[in-house]
Amino acid sequence: MSVAHSRLRYGITTAVAWSLAILVFFPIFWMMITSFKTEEQAYQLSVIFQPTLQSFREVFARSDYLSFAGNSIAISLGVTLLSLLLAIPAAYSMAFFPGPRTQKILLWMMSTKMMPSVGVLLPVYLLWKNSGLLDTVSGLIIIYTLINLPIAVWMAFTYFCEVPKEILEAARIDGANTWQEIFHLLLPMSLPGLASTGLLLLILSWNEAFWSINLSSSHAAPLTVFIASYSSPEGLFWAKLSAASLLAVAPIMVLGWLAQKQLVRGLTFGAVK
Amino acid sequence: MASVNLRNVSKRYGDNPEVMRDINLDIQDGEFVVFVGPSGCGKSTLLRMIAGLEDISGGDLLIGDDRMNTVPPAKRGIAMVFQSYALYPHMSLYDNMAFGLKLAGKSKSEIDAAVRKAASILHIDHLLDRKPKALSGGQRQRVAIGRAITREPKVFLFDEPLSNLDAALRVKMRLEFSRLHQDLKTTMIYVTHDQVEAMTLADKIVVLSAGRIEQVGSPKTLYHHPANRFVAGFIGSPKMNFIDGTVSAIDAETVTVQINNGGLQQVCVAARGIQPGDKVCIGVRPEYLQLDSDHPVIKATVSTVEGLGDFSYIYAASASAEEPLISRIPDTLEVADGSQIGFSIKPHHCHLFDSQGEAMPRTTPPTQH
Structure with a gap:
């Protein structure tokens, strides 16, 4: 391949990558500048x-931001911990003691992600209502965990499959029981992968809007409900909506920015070997 | 230290037919036993059954005097070294070697003493703070052995421990295994597909094929008195030559064989279950297949000559054998590719196998070999 050809290829790749990045970032950028405008300016393209x-002042005056943010933090952390707690033993058994149906179970779990949430809204709503889980943090933690568990199990399964079986066998000969195998070996060895799983769960549950809007109103409402409250029937107030959105996504964006290396490494963990 | 006894041990997966059957084996206290056989013969499975990493489907496994079939691996008094070393990658070498002792609830001073003793036996004292990835293949292998030593096992199990090392290091580590066995005097069971390792290390070799034990014996016994054609072909490198023929006469200590497309060959064996007219197969090792242009019993055409310095191997195609014949000759003899040559064999250097591949007992004492 000639130098000119390879330069051209590099140029095209760079241009495509930049275009995509700008395309993805533009709405966020627009939201950011709109939040610093007045409502009148918000309608101008300048x-x-x-x-x-x-x-921001108006948003703080109208809503209790800290209460929404507190709920978001509690729900996200709760979901992440609970999902990992359930996913790790499940993935351990699937990775190291697979049965004849393990692959089918994994596929079935993933297939539940393909079902539109609205399809089960009514039964879930009624179940939550009858169990007293409506508008509670624990109610949201449970539903988010159920939604995210397939991803968590699938990812943990992938990372555990990378751990050589002999290492766990060596530990068994050294006298380790199942829990010691998991805590002393499996978890430390698949930490990068599990950390990115946790991070992804955190981001997914922070951003989840459908269930929070439908299953909570005031008491347990997270930041997604807070944003939605600015899209009111009286009309859209773009500047305030943008300010609220910026306040809602800022924490997770900062976290995502700081952890992006870890996240990419974790998500490509199995793929590059 | 302990003996290991297997009584009618078998292995099956689920409802499938048995993959290993009728395994009967007695390993004495302090013996170095090597399981050898081609890929898929079941040697690693057998080792893993002794370790407790695979269930035993039938029969009994005794370590010392105790039946161990259902005892967990850690309580069998064994330690195992894996082909891939299976070191704990996130722990220092010290912690790798101390892990088992920590789990067993040993005191810090006991652990420290055991780890340092094992490290000094294996000359890895200066590496104890490092992580496995900072080590070479040979050093990792030593740590894996060190981890086994700290457990002070009654039986060491080695699963192809040298296969991941380069040739030079393999020879070095082979000598170390030998030294280790002399120092520790512990029962050792070693799995390999490399018959040179088996010959050099073993007190006793167990040859396996397709889930069955073909023969158990000392390296010399297996080399000079293989029980069947499989063992004869597997032990020895390059492998034994097999020459087809028909029994023409039998007397007390010899059998005369008419070699296919060749002459008459006397073989010093006691005839068992064969009679004149039966198809048989003569086995002869490359070092005993002699070039002979005056009275050849086999004629062949040279296809390749491999010079190895002090001697050469001739590979020659012959109508008397299915596979090319291999002969070891001194390097002073010049043989050209494509030349016509003849071979002769001394009667007491021959093995004889019946049509089932079973060997006839040789009548010459081993001293004459």
Whole structure:
């Protein structure tokens, strides 16, 4: 391949990558600048304006941001911990003691992710209502965990499959029981993968809107409900909606930014070997 | 230290037919026993059954005087070294070797003493703080052995421990295994597909094929008195030559064989279950297949000559044998590719196998070999 050809290829790849990045980032960028505009300016396409914190002041005055944020944190952490707690033993048994139906179970678990959530809204709503779980943090933790468990099991399974079986056998000969195998060997060895699983669960449950909007109203409402409350029937207030959105996504964006290396490494863990 | 006894041991997976059957084996206390056989013969499965990593489907496994069939691996008094070393990658070498003792609830000073003793036996004292990935293949192998030593097992189990090392290191580590056995005097069971390892290390070799024991014996016994054609072909490198023929005469200590497309060959064996006219197979090792242009019993055409310095191997096609014949000759003899040659064999250097592949007992004492 000639140098010119390889340069051209590099140029095209770079251009495509930048275009995609801009395409993905543009809405976030627009939301960020809109949040510093007034409601009147929000309808103008100009990017040159006098920044103001007016929208933020109004959002703070109208809603209890900290209560929503607190719920988001509690729910996300709860979901992440509970999902890992359930997924790790499940993935351990599937990876190291597979039965004739293990692959089918994994596929079936994943297939549940393909079902539209709205299809089960009514039965879930009634179940939650009858069990007193509506508008409770624990109610949301349970439903989010159920939604995210297939991803958590699948990812943990993939990471555990990378661990050589002989290492666990060596530990068994050394006298380790199942729990000691998991705690002393499996968890430390698949830590990068499990950390990115945790991170992904955290992001997914932070961003989950459908169930939080339908199963909570005030008491347990997380930040997604907080954003939705600014899209009211009286009309859209873009500046305030943007300010609320920025406040809602900022924590997870910062976390995602800081952990992006870990996340990419974890998600490509099995693929590059 | 302990003996290991297997009584009618068998193995099956689920409802499938048995993959191993009628395994009867007595391993004495302090013996170095090597399981050898081609890939898929069941040697590693047998080792893993002794270790407790595979269930035993039938029969009894005794270590010392105790039946161990259902005893967990850690309580069998064994330690195992894996082909892939199976070191704990996130732990230092010290912790790798101390792990089992920590789980057993030993005190810190006991653990420290055991780890340092094992490290000094294997000359890895200076590496104890390192992680496995910072080590070479040979060093990792030593740590794996060290981890086994700290457990002070009654029986060491080695599953193809040298196959991941390069040729030079393999020879070095082979000598170390030998030294280790002399120092520790513990029962050792060693699995390999490399018959040179088997010959050099073993007090006793167990040859397996297709889930069955073909023969058990000392390296010399297996080399000079193989029980059947499989063992004869498997032990020895390059492998034994097999020459087809028909029994023409039998007397007390010899059998005369008419070699297919060749001459008459006397073989010093006691005839068992064969009679004149039966198809048989003569076995002869490359070092005893002699070039002979005056009175050849077999004629062949040279296809390749491999010079190895002090001697050469001739590979020659012959109408008397299915596979090319191999002969070891001194390097002073010059043989050209494509030349016509003849071979003769001394009667007491021959083995004889019946049509089922079973060997006839040789009548010459081993001293004459």
